[in-house]
Amino acid sequence: MAKRLPLILLLFIAADVYFYQAILTLSSNSMLHTAYWLLDVLLIAGFISLIFVRRTGGSAYRLIAVLMGAMLLNFIPKVFASPVLLAEDAVRLFRGFPPRSIYVSEATLALAGLLLIVIAFGLTRGRHFYRVRRETIYFPDLPEAFDGFTITQLSDVHSGSFTDAKGVQKGLDLVNAQNSDLLLFTGDLVNNMATEMEPWIAGFAGLKAAYGKYSVLGNHDYGDYIKWENNTAQQANLNRLKEVHAEMGFRLLLNEAVTINKQGQSISLIGVENWGKGGFHKYGDLKKASIHVPDNAFKILMSHDPSHWDAVTVDHHQHMHLTLSGHTHGMQFGIELFGFKWSPIRYVYKQWAGLYQQEGKYLYVNRGFGFLGLKGRIGIWPEIAVLTLKKSR
Incomplete structure (x- = not known):
């Protein structure tokens, strides 16, 4: 698992950047764009604090649980929804890269939203399902x-x-x-x-x-x-x-x-x-x-x-x-x-x-x-x- 960690991190980063293309296609709101990346920065800061700030006992377990949940909610929908954009790019390649389709970006966000619901269910109800x-x-x-x-x-x-x-x-x-x-x-x-x-x-x-x-x-x-x-x-x-x-x-x-x-x-x-x-x-x-x-x-x-x-x-x-x-x-x-x-x-x-x-x-x-x-x-x-x-x- 440790050997595959760099590959997993690379996958998350690539999916994050790629998914952002759907956000850009659907909205030009700069505050939304800032919030998108701010969440990533906060997650990274959380993991850094876990590594370099000495924590023991229940506080460490609680922080780990919160960070794991937040990471899954943030990254997993992006990882599994981004292939929709990848499929679109395969078509755009042969068409001279026209602008992205609003409908495809909407479908990407819809799939991510569905996955977000599944993950939220798992985090709130899944422990006794x-x-x-x-x-x-x-x-x-x-x-x-x-x-x-x-x-x-x-x-x-x-x-x-x-x-x-x-x-x-x-x-x-x-x-x-x-x-x-x-x-x-x-x-x-x-x-x-x-x-x-x-x-x-x-x-x-x-x-x-x-x-x-x-x-x-x-x-x-x-x-x-x-x-x-x-x-x-x-x-x-x-x-x-x-x-x-x-x-x-x-x-x-x-x-x-x-x-x-x-x-x-x-x-x-x-x-x-x-x-x-x-x-x-x-x-x-x-x-x-x-x-x-x-x-x-x-x-x-x-x-x-x-x-x-x-x-x-x-x-x-x-x-x-x-x-x-x-x-x-x-x-x-x-x-x-x-x-x-x-x-x-x-x-x-x-x-x-x-x-x-x-x-x-x-x-x-x-x-x-x-x-x-x-x-x-x-x-x-x-x-x-x-x-x-x-x-x-």
Whole structure:
């Protein structure tokens, strides 16, 4: 992603300058022209202050959220509407570059306006615009008793970002409405501190599943992204978070496995601590977690970061039938329409949203229940995943 940042900035600048041509075509008002560029200057100044002025805690998070929202509202409509002007220029090239058409410029602004509405919806309502996504996955060696077994997966709650109790409860009610056999949570319960989850414990404790509720830790759960007085304080925070999982009725799996029994047959549920590529900590230990799991067992692995799948899971000596991850949030921004999906996060993570298969092993990457940084979701809506296991005949 960092390598592509200059290209992304160049794209934004080019779209900004190009879109301005439509403004010039439709209006000669100098105040409007000044306001157009003044907004860009203010955004740039905001990002510069974030880099060079020391900010910590909530003020930094609030500034990041405001700047991210403003950037999306300002630039994204321009980026996606400017190709209309580009198409017009392709025609003008063969016609000796006559003046721009007022109608084309109006169409460009209309498209930008529509995109602006979509982005505004995402920033104001998208954070609780929960979508239930269903997948049926077939396995030849699934125990007969588990044919049709359902799993609801949640991931990336990020409770420190929540402010709307009714909005959160709307999502929790939708989870319970699925009546799944098993409820699995794949990490990042908080942004940084266990206390962020205190107001929401009762709501999550109300989640039900006939065969239990299980969870693992994500990268944010360890408190690695804020400054603590000492290591003891950070460890105390992690210990409290582990207690919170128990208070919600979730069995937290820390590099360990449990057996799920049904009608005399069983599957193995394995949970590892966070393991991520790049600069993320590698606390997860799949070898330790699966050491007592029989080789011939049907295995479901919970691992927060999907990069663990390619790097470790696929080549693990034991066959991990299904891995459940989260972490990416789908970047909380992208397009998903009629089977097509795109988000900038795809340039960072090979597997970033939905179902993937490799060598007969499946990975499902959850788009996340909550949000972080950007105070909303645009196109990549918060997700409740319902996976149905089926035995292939």
